[in-house]
Amino acid sequence: MTGTDTSILRIDSLTVDFLSEGDPVRAVDDVSFHVCPGETLVILGESGSGKSVSTGTVMGLIDCPPGDIVAGSLVFDGTDLSRLDEEGRRALNGRRIAMIFQDPLAYLNPVYTVGRQIAEVFESHGGSVARDEVVQLMQRVGIPEPEKRIDHYPHQFSGGQRQRVMIAMAIALKPDILIADEPTTALDVSVQAQILELLCDLQRETGMALIMITHDLEVAAAMADRIIVMNGGKVVESGKAEEVFTNPTHAYTRRLMAAVPHGGSGERKSRPQPDGDVLLQVESLSKHYMLTSGFFSPKREFKAVDDVSFVLRRGETLGIVGESGSGKSSIARMLLRLNDPTSGRALFAGEDIFQLEGKALNGFRRRVQMVFQDPFGSMNPRMNVRAIISEPLLIHRDILPRARWNDRVAELLELVGLKAEHADRHPHQFSGGQRQRIAIARALASDPELIVCDEAVSALDVSIQMQVIELLSELRQRLGLSYLFITHDLPIVREFADRVLVMQNGRVVEQNETEALFASPRHPYTKTLLSAVPKAKWMATG
Amino acid sequence: MMFGYIGRRAYHSTISVIGLLTLVFFLTRLTGDPSALYLPLDSSIEAREAFARLNGLDQPIHMQFLHYLQNLLSLDFGQSLRQNRSAIEVALEAFPATLKLAAIAIILSVILAVIVGALAAARPGSLFDRVAGLVSLAGASTPDFWIAIVGILVFAVGLGMLPTSGTGTTLHWIMPITVLMLRPFGLLVQVVRGTMISALSAPYIKTAHAKGMKRRRIIFGHALRNSLLPVITVAGDLTTGLINGAVVVETIFGWPGIGKLMIDSIIQRDFAVVQSTILVTAIAIFIVNIAIDLLYVALDPRIRY
Known part of the structure; x- marks a missing residue:
């Protein structure tokens, strides 16, 4: 001093x-x-x-x-x-x-x-x-x-x-x-x-x-x-x-x-553009809520999702970006049949998701899985990892005979970069990043074709985020998975998605190939979003 | 909005009260024939039949029930066999004594429990906290009739400080209220302590410390207000318990309230009075519940009906 x-x-x-x-x-x-x-x-x-x-x-x-x-x-x-x-x-x-x-x-x-x-x-x-x-x-x-x-x-x-x-x-x-x-x-x-x-x-x-x-x-x-x-x-x-x-x-x-994703050039280019058949086709999907409010104010209609259409090809990763309240999670919930849409169609491998009932619905659920944002809240703290990962096998009995579940759990754990002996532990013994790996292993247990990730890495530290993203892209290559990747984080979507859909107030304002979107955003809202990423102070001042 | 809500609640409550009255109507009639109690043992069969006819007891039970419902619609709740006047009048006359007892007991327990519980929560593990925990546990778990009898033995019979039973002076109130308070006080101290401890570790308490607020204002201003909701739920539950459940205490202390009236009229097969006491307490419980819901709205701006 x-x-x-x-x-x-x-x-x-x-x-x-x-x-x-x-x-x-x-x-x-x-x-x-x-x-x-x-x-x-x-x-x-x-x-x-x-x-x-x-x-x-x-x-x-x-x-x-x-x-x-x-x-x-x-x-x-x-x-x-x-x-x-x-x-x-x-x-x-x-x-x-x-x-x-x-x-x-x-x-x-x-x-x-x-x-x-x-x-x-x-x-x-x-x-x-x-x-x-x-x-x-x-x-x-x-x-x-x-x-x-x-x-x-x-x-x-x-x-x-x-x-x-x-x-x-x-x-x-x-x-x-x-x-x-x-x-x-x-x-x-x-x-x-x-x-x-x-x-x-x-x-x-x-x-x-x-x-x-x-x-x-x-x-x-x-x-x-x-x-x-x-x-x-x-x-x-x-x-x-x-x-x-x-x-x-x-x-x-x-x-x-x-660990900070820089997007743009380099390794991303090495990934060939997927040209598989259409896996998911969403047409004019809408979700409206009736709001009952106040003493004398009339009922209002709130359009959470408004006339959204897009196509996801097999092997493709579609990023959905938007701020909170833009309707991106509502889309995910409807596609997983957790909420019913107000109107619209969604064809998964040619079948309308919203018409599925009973056995056919169960079969569909097996093919589409979800990874949630909060790795702490999305797992039952009283179940051990083996029980968590094998639960999909318990629901879809035709996947695997019970005798082989243990082997499958061990295999899945290794696939997501954990160890087979972790199966006997409970969620609280793992870090946030490890838990998200467990959540991914659980999603993979039923051999899905499409995984919906709703802010799947947002709760993680930067260096862990990149590890999970790397795991997801590796799995994409090895298992031929398709992703619907919902996030508010632009650098990550730039790193990971093939195409990007920008949402605002329930509507799609722009969709394009990732690089084209970032290089030349057309819609004013996309421009605002991109420019909102903070710039370094020393560059701004001198 | 609010009146609509109360209307809906009243409507639902009416349905359950009618169900309750139906059940009570048939159950009381299982206890036996009142004429066996009200006429001399050697009265003639004609006299018994005349008594039954007079009181409508000669009709088949379903006819009696229809008749009862009909009378209910015109707010006629039947005659007391014993007192030979309107049953509802008898019930309403006894109710204020119970209500006063219950109100004083519950208000005192809430005030004391909030003070003791909040102070215990402010320093968990301290001597005060441990003593409060012990006392409240004892209060919540000791049977009230036992405390009542021991109280009479010690303070009335032994020391002669307090009257054994009845009403009249302020001294008559002391033992019934104390005995009635024990359980609510004990339970409420535990609830207040628990909710206060979690409220005190809430993030907004950190904000209050960061603002430089005085400790006492943080405890009684910020934490207490937030921890009152569960306390009110439990207190409301206990209040309804006191309104209809002071039976034991009222009987032991000879308190002329609705609990004692209920027991007496069941024993005397005074059916109309049993039904009226139950109607009165049911309505009182409905009012208490509505009051609790309204208190919720007053305390938590996030709740709207």
């Missing part, structure tokens, strides 16, 4: 243990960083890397016990944060250090109006606040009609607006530091761009320091002045953003950077 230390927050050799039943687990190991006013520090790392724990200690949000600061110091503007009592901590939180979180719906209290929750920040620090002031604050963070919205409850806002409400609470008292913990992870890409822009604007206005925690390399590049990369509780690399990105020195950072 030199005499000209301008940092507002300096953390030195922070080490945090978590006391579990057995030995303490070291969550943060000898971590040091600092941040200066007006500066943005990005802490980059995958889940479990300790990034949230290290900032949680700054806010005193880590419960002690089970958490325990074993060593190190946290100095904020001359005050040692680890020595603060409850009252001292309370005086800083919300006033000089503020924080926003990943999932604004869970982090807002569902039973109070947003206006009240914003006003609480002022009241907690000895002030009172006029309604006008809260309205202005909501206006500043870009919530339309704030005079009316101030009396609404969190569930009446969209995801992006909720995050704006969180930001309004955080900046209410003009803090010196704003800690943003994965603030845009739960949001659509175009909303993400708006929130990031808002944060940058507010930083310029107030000169606050911004500490941003993310696992998303693009977001990191867009926001960071400096970056620290964390892995396994340790800082493995730190430096100016541009240097870390263009010239990563640590092996982990290099692996992380390499």
Whole structure:
């Protein structure tokens, strides 16, 4: 530390243990960083890397016990944060250090109006606040009609607006530091761009320091002045953003950077265009819901899916992209006969899916399988892996005699890159990526021809995402599978899909070969989507 | 919207009340012939027949039932054999005593349980939490008639501090209310503690800490409000239990409420009064349930009917 230390927050050799039943687990190991006013520090790392724990200690949000600061110091503007009592901590939180979180719906209290929750920040620090002031604050963070919205409850806002409400609470008292913990992870890409822009604007206005925690390399590049990369509780690399990105020195950072799908040229071309027969033909598929609302307002019709048509050839991967609410999951659910369509046809190998009944429907279900987004929620925690994977065999009795199930489970596990002995374990003993492999093995158990992946890699860390994508494309080649690949993640769809369908408000606005679509998007919405992917900060500024 | 909802609920409840009254009508008549109780042992057959004719008991049972339904439509709930006046009047007269007892018992238990449960949840594993856990478990699991009898033995017979039974002074209220409170209090403490612990680990509590809110306001403002819904469900359930189930306590303490009336009129084969008490409690339970639903709406803006 030199005499000209301008940092507002300096953390030195922070080490945090978590006391579990057995030995303490070291969550943060000898971590040091600092941040200066007006500066943005990005802490980059995958889940479990300790990034949230290290900032949680700054806010005193880590419960002690089970958490325990074993060593190190946290100095904020001359005050040692680890020595603060409850009252001292309370005086800083919300006033000089503020924080926003990943999932604004869970982090807002569902039973109070947003206006009240914003006003609480002022009241907690000895002030009172006029309604006008809260309205202005909501206006500043870009919530339309704030005079009316101030009396609404969190569930009446969209995801992006909720995050704006969180930001309004955080900046209410003009803090010196704003800690943003994965603030845009739960949001659509175009909303993400708006929130990031808002944060940058507010930083310029107030000169606050911004500490941003993310696992998303693009977001990191867009926001960071400096970056620290964390892995396994340790800082493995730190430096100016541009240097870390263009010239990563640590092996982990290099692996992380390499994992980002870059799309476009190169290896993708090696894949021949599939020219098999038509496997799935969807014609004018629609799903409308009747909304019953309010006291006197009439029933309205909501078109979740509106006149969607497309063709999927055998061996082909069709990407369906769109933001939340665009109707992409509704299509998947109808094609799997989980929901009934309002109108339209879908021919699978020449047969109309929606006319199938009884045995024929069961036979169809065997040929089409699904991999869901959440590998934690889509498996029964009380079943072991053998039972999970062999369940399709239990339902479709004609696939395989029971005596050969064990061999088949072992074979499937090896096919997805796990080991045969994993069959006796339970889902909670696996990581997110491994669970998604198990989900894929389960989908493969009935020898399907088409697999529908609904955001199948969205919940995974970047480096794991690429491994799962690689597995899926390998299986495509070995087993001749076709995929309907639903995602909001454009780089991934560019990497993996042969053709792409862009959806907005239930309608298909554009469909084309992947490269052609990315190279020259025609529809304005596609253009907006593509341009919403964050650009690196150093490129934008200089 | 809201009135439509209440209307629908009232309609459904009416159907179940009619089913209930039908069941009660036939079941009470299985207990025997009232004339055996109301006439002297040596009364003549003519006198018995006259009594039966007078009270409509000479008709075949299905005719009696039709007659009963007919009278219901004109809000005639029958005559009490014992008191020789309108049965519903007898039931309504006894009901306020029960209602007061139940209301005081449940309100006191909810208030005490919320305070004790919230404080226990604020520091799980502390001495207070463990004592509260023990007391609430004992309260929830001890039979009320046993506590009532022991209470009478100790405080009335032994120490002479409280009256054994009956009504009149404030002192008469103490033992029935305390005995009635034990189970609801015990159960509610456990519910409040459980829901508070999960509410306190909710993400929005983290936000409140990050805002720098005072700990007490976080516990009683943010966490408690969210944990009240399950508490209200259980409290409502217990209230309906108290409205019709104070039978044991009312009998032991000689409390002139509807529970005691029900037992007495069953023993006395006073059919019309049995039916009326059941009708009154059923309607009261319906009102309690509606009140709970409305409380839900008031407490959670996400719920709309």
